[in-house]
Amino acid sequence: MSTVVLGGGLAGLTAAYALERDGHGVTVLEAQEAPGGACRSFAEDGFTFDLTGHLLHVAREETRQLLEELGLWEELEIHERRAAVVIGGRATPYPVQINTWGLSDEVRRDxxxxxxxxxxxxxxxxxxxxxxxxxxxxxxxxLARHFFFPYNEKLYRVRPEELSLDWVGRYVPKPALEEVIDGALGLHRNRVGYNALFRYPRRGGIALLPDAIAGRLRCLEPGNRAGVVDTDARVVETENGRRFSWERLIATIPLPALVDRLRPKPPAEVLEARRALRWVSVLNVALGLEGLAPTDQHWLYFPDPQLPFYRVGFPSNHGDLAPPDCHTVSIEVSMDPGAGDPQAMAEAAERALEAAGYLDRSRILVRRTAILDPAYVVFDHARSGALAIIRRELAGRGVLLAGRWAQWVYSAMEDAMLDGLAAARQIIGAEGA
Ligand SMILES: Cc1cc2nc3c(=O)[nH]c(=O)nc-3n(C[C@H](O)[C@H](O)[C@H](O)COP(=O)(O)OP(=O)(O)OC[C@H]3O[C@@H](n4cnc5c(N)ncnc54)[C@H](O)[C@@H]3O)c2cc1C
Incomplete structure (x- = not known):
């Protein structure tokens, strides 16, 4: 049985790895010249840049086993999060709801x-x-006025009442009254939240992960962007004119792009559901600078609506990513897909970060901008209904979905790898039955 995997990010690579390990024929079609998707890294003049911060959280034993099998586990150094929220020019540890002690008296009182x-x-x-x-x-x-509303409006570019609750469970720490009071008085320093600890490669960027998997595959076809996905003929036609037949198909490419490529054309209800999907892109301004970093924090959150960025990372504070006596900065600006002038936005973001005291532009040695599109799924009230319609259609055509943007969820690198393993298991299980 042959399987085609659309997309060579972590989900697609992991699926292909598990299938090959089990003796199955598989081909991965990847649009870019290098695999890795959102987990690629770029080396320039001694600096290494990821596509914004990519820090690995390992919650499941299955993930640890996979990383060990790939020889990666020992290469990943464990770090205790140092992250802060900046409100009114004052930084206090994240999550702010149990750490208001660092804010002004007025904000803390509110x-x-x-x-x-x-x-x-x-x-x-x-x-x-x-x-x-x-x-x-x-x-x-x-807390709503000083953090939750402005931060999430800036990130998702919608009003808070437009968002459903489908995404908050794992990502927003929920404190008890005692924790909030202790946090206002600075009485505790607990590790809280899903990202209190993270792992990151000792050397180089996060691309270590996809590169290690890709290096073991026989079946990777980079530079091949799927154009038409014909589920009747069971053929993918790439934009450069190649044809790949499959008996099983795993799609890890963004869901809207997948629906657009389907043949026969989906019914009107599915096309309408596809139009209902909303997302934001992220402009990432990655900088390599001479001198020491302006903070020892790994990253900072900025809810202030006057500032263009929602988060700024200092990746060389957790990785070997800069030459001696240099550091890196990673600015993240949320944007409507395809809108705005990225260069002007990058310039505005740099200026604002300099005014906020976290950047000295005169010391920039290397500058790299990139757009992640899609970046974050917008969990508005239409999402779950639209998603159910699209998933039903794809299941009917025998297409398996894996990864953050094919599943149209808010998930992390660990989930992408587990998704890939699960999709492979489905195929292996179906064939064994
Ligand atoms: C701003 C941001 C920060 C993040 N930070 C973290 C973090 O700190 N920790 C963490 O664990 N996770 C983080 N994530 C999430 C993480 O990036 C994803 O969960 C993971 O990379 C998803 O992998 P994937 O394989 O599902 O998707 P992708 O990596 O997007 O892979 C899909 C692949 O499909 C390819 N493709 C697209 N269209 C086609 C086509 N038509 N034909 C062929 N190939 C195609 C793409 O080039 C890509 O390589 C972050 C995400 C964002 C946006």
């Missing part, structure tokens, strides 16, 4: 009072209708 009021007066609604109601009920008015 946050504490709002939290206590929400806790005492309303409690949490059993089933809040949207992200706005959920934040107000759980964190209160102060």
């Amino acid at each position: 946050c504490l009072l709002g939290f206590v009021r929400a806790w005492c007066q309303h409690g949490e609604e059993a089933a809040p209708a949207d992200f706005r109601r959920w934040v107000l009920g759980r964190f209160g008015e102060g």
Whole structure:
């Protein structure tokens, strides 16, 4: 049985690796000249840049086993997160809801009072209708106004009431009243949240992961962008005119692009659902600079609506990514797909970061801008219904989906690898049955 995998990012590579390991025929079609997708790294003048910060969180034993099998586990150094939220020019540790001690008295008072009021007066609604109601009920008015609303509006480019709650479970730490009060007084320093610890390659960038998998594959076809995906004929035609037949198909390319490529053309209901999918792109401005980094933090969150970026990383604080006495900075700006002038936006972001005190532009040695598109799925109220329609259509055509953008979710590198393994298992299991 032959399988074609669309996309050679972590999900596609892992699926192909598991299939080949089991003796199955498989071909990975990757649009770019190098595999890795969002986990590629770029070397320039002694600096290494990832496509924004890519830090590995390993929660599952299966992931650890895979990384060991690939000879990667010992190459990944463990780090304790150093991240902060900057509000009103003052930085306090992330997550802000249990660390307001570093903020101004006025902001801290707002946050504490709002939290206590929400806790005492309303409690949490059993089933809040949207992200706005959920934040107000759980964190209160102060934290909503100073952090949750402006940060998420800047990242997702929609109002908080336009967001559903389908994504918050794992990514937003939920504190108890005691933790919030202790956090206002600076009484604890607990590790909180899914990303309190992370792993990162001792040498080089995050591309170590996809490169290690790709290096073991016999079947990688880089520079081959899937154009038409004909599920009746079971053939993929690439944009450069090649044809690949399959008995099984795993798609890891972004869901809207996959639907656009389907033949026969999907019914109107599916096309309408595809049009309902919303996402944002991210402009990444990666800088290599001489001198020491302006902070020892790994990354900073910036909810302030006046600042163009939502997050800024200092990757050389956790990786061997810069020459001696140099450092790297990674600025992330959320944007509507295809909109705006990236160069002007990059320039504005640099200037704003310099004004905020975290960048000295006169010391920039290397500058690299990139756009991740799609970057974040927007979990608006239309998403889950539209997704169900599209997934039903694809399941009916026998297409397996794996990875962050094919599944149209908010997920991480570990999930992409586990998705790849799961898709391979489905094929191996079906053939064994
Ligand atoms: C800003 C940002 C920061 C992130 N930070 C982290 C982090 O710190 N830690 C973490 O664990 N995760 C992080 N992630 C998530 C992580 O990047 C993804 O979960 C993971 O890389 C998804 O891998 P994938 O294989 O599903 O998708 P991709 O990496 O996108 O792979 C899909 C591949 O398909 C290819 N492709 C597209 N169209 C076609 C076509 N028509 N034909 C052939 N090939 C095609 C692409 O070139 C790409 O290589 C971050 C994501 C973003 C956007």
